[in-house]
Amino acid sequence: MNPVAQAQAERHTHQELLFPFLDLCAQFEEIRAEVMSAVQKVFDTQQFILGPDVQQLESEVAEMLGCGYAIGCASGSDALLLALMALGIGEGDEVITTPFTFVATAGSIARLGARPVFVDIEPGTYNLNPGQIEAAITSRTKAIMPVHLFGLVADMEEITAVARSHGLAVIEDAAQAMGAGCRHGLAGTLGDIGCFSFFPSKNLGGAGDGGMVTTNDLELANRLKMLRAHGSDTKYHYGILGLNSRLDTLQAAVLRVKLRHLHAWTSARRQHASCYHLLFAQAGLEESVQLPVEPPHSFHVYNQFVIRAQGRDPLREHLLRAGIPTEIYYPLPLHLQPAFATLGFKPGDLAQSESASREVLALPIFPELAEAQQQTVVAAISEFFKKE
Ligand SMILES: *Cc1c(COP(=O)(O)O)cnc(C)c1O
Numbered sequence: 001m002n003p004v005a006q007a008q009a010e011r012h013t014h015q016e017l018l019f020p021f022l023d024l025c026a027q028f029e030e031i032r033a034e035v036m037s038a039v040q041k042v043f044d045t046q047q048f049i050l051g052p053d054v055q056q057l058e059s060e061v062a063e064m065l066g067c068g069y070a071i072g073c074a075s076g077s078d079a080l081l082l083a084l085m086a087l088g089i090g091e092g093d094e095v096i097t098t099p100f101t102f103v104a105t106a107g108s109i110a111r112l113g114a115r116p117v118f119v120d121i122e123p124g125t126y127n128l129n130p131g132q133i134e135a136a137i138t139s140r141t142k143a144i145m146p147v148h149l150f151g152l153v154a155d156m157e158e159i160t161a162v163a164r165s166h167g168l169a170v171i172e173d174a175a176q177a178m179g180a181g182c183r184h185g186l187a188g189t190l191g192d193i194g195c196f197s198f199f200p201s202k203n204l205g206g207a208g209d210g211g212m213v214t215t216n217d218l219e220l221a222n223r224l225k226m227l228r229a230h231g232s233d234t235k236y237h238y239g240i241l242g243l244n245s246r247l248d249t250l251q252a253a254v255l256r257v258k259l260r261h262l263h264a265w266t267s268a269r270r271q272h273a274s275c276y277h278l279l280f281a282q283a284g285l286e287e288s289v290q291l292p293v294e295p296p297h298s299f300h301v302y303n304q305f306v307i308r309a310q311g312r313d314p315l316r317e318h319l320l321r322a323g324i325p326t327e328i329y330y331p332l333p334l335h336l337q338p339a340f341a342t343l344g345f346k347p348g349d350l351a352q353s354e355s356a357s358r359e360v361l362a363l364p365i366f367p368e369l370a371e372a373q374q375q376t377v378v379a380a381i382s383e384f385f386k387k388e
Contacts, residue, residue, distance in 0.1 A: 019364070019373055021325035022201055026368040027265075031257060035207075038253040050229075051249030057256050061196075061212060064179075064259070067189040069221035070214045072247030073228045076175040076197020079211035080108035080145075082245060083171045083193040086213075086223045089114050089142050095171075096136050097145040098128045099333040099345075100353040105147055105173050106334050116343070117141070118335045120350040124293045126150065126306070126360075129352070130158030137162075143169040148177035148187045150329070150362075151203065151269075151301035152294065156182060156190040163191075171195065175211075176303040178204045179266050183297035188214040193224075198247075198255055203269070203303050204262050210251040268367035269302040275371060276305060276363065279378040288385045304329060305365035312359050315384050322380040327362045 028035070038053075045051060054072050062070040073079050089095060091113035097106055099118040106116035119132045128146045144163050146154035156172075163170045170191030174180070177187035178196055188194025196202075198210030213224050223240070226233050231242030277291055290308035294300045306329065309315055316326050333353040335345035347354065363377055 016323050017325050018323040018376065019325070019369075021327055021362075021364050022366045023368055024200060024205075024366075027366070030368075031261065034257045035254055038257050039250060042249050042253045048249050050246055051252070053249050053252035053256055054247055057247075057252040057259070058212070060256065060259055062214065064262075065186045065189050065194075065214060067194070067214045068216040068218065069224075070212055071221060071224045071228060072252060073211045073213060074245040074247065075209040076173075076195060076199060076202075076211040077104035077108060078228075078243070078245040079175075079195035079197065079213045080104060080171070080173060081111060081243075082224055082227050083195050083213055084108055084112055084114070084143070085227050085242075086193065086220050087143060087169050087171070089169075092140060093142040094138060094140045095143045095145050096133055096141060096168075097173075098147050098149075098353070099335040099350055100126055100330060100356055101147045101149060101173065101334065102175070102330070103334060103337070103339070104175075105145060106340065109145070110340070114142070115140075116334075116340070118343070118345065118350060118353075120352045121356065122155075123352050123356065125152055125154070125295065126356055127152065127154035128159065130155045130162060133159065133162045137166055137168070141166070141168060143171055145171045145173055146191075147173040147175075148180055150292070150306050151177050151180050151303035152292070153177060153180050153182045153187050153190070153298055156184060160191065169193075175199070175202060177301060178202065179262060179299075180301040181299040189216065192217065193220060198251065201303075203266065203301055204255060204258055206251040206258075207254045208248075208251060210247050210255065211245075212247070265367040266301050268369075269365055270300070272365050272367075272369050272374060273300070273302045273305055275374050276365075276378065279374060280381075283378055283382040285378070285382060285385060289381065302365050304362045306360050306362045308356070308359045309361065310359060312361050315381065316361055318384045319377075319380055322383075324377055324380050325364060328360060329362050330360075331357055333357050 058070045093114040109116040174187040175197035180187040194214040196212040198206040227242040231240040
């Protein structure tokens, strides 16, 4: 379907969806009183900028992740920008990353005048293929930026080994991976700097934009703190050039409430993932549909539950007609986006990312999703493949 027809179809069927792709209203009903009282407290103190809730959230997240320092900032995109700035990356530098991600990953690199060097993904995990990193390293390479896509940690053992042997920094884009882990620890603590987003659709989502950077390095932590506040260490004294990227006290207050529920919400997401696996197996769909993988020792937090199928577009149309919401993350890999045209990539250059873009389909997986809804989703998918 062309994009215009698709948009029309979506608009046409919007009213007829059986349930939303992500039901934030259901989540809010559960925590309304807690959130409203936390927000009320911030208004009572009128400390909107870097109030006590910000420091408290920072220490609670650092403690939960098991890392030295967590520093709040204005968004996940800014977290990436601040991480690169703290490491002194800019004009003429190269950073190796994946093209199969949200635009901010590579956008942050290019924004600072550095060059994103795209390396292809593994077809099973959709994460950066560590076996292809070495060949992309040049004398200008400064860092590797893996993304823990959909809530599954990238192969950090291999990635940090390559980085160490070439003296490169590792910046984790953990925007979708709060609480995700592998045998070496939790996402955001496995490289030099971890970057998180509190965008409402993330596993820990605020009431608007927000983000956080994490590190075990005191010197980096101090620089990150300065960078998020115009580069100032003491009032009206600027040691370095920074930006205005603080986390609002109101956001921190809301996030502290939600952090208390994160563990239960993650368990619910993981339970829904198991339920999908069971339902797909019972429907005999293993041949038609590739399900998400969770490699040994990984702890997937399922920010998205992404299946893969040939004929993804007609499948999505069929589901839309049946009132079932789905999304495509991501329909065009970054190396083929007009914004990155100057990098000189052409179709076919990163084949795994390109075929993933044609075949992936995200199914609803929010914590409040009911088993009956999952049954409806899988029954509709089953019906599609029986017709074929
Ligand atoms: C959401 C996201 C970001 C950006 O976070 P914002 O808070 O929206 O700026 C960056 N990278 C990935 C992989 C994301 O999913």
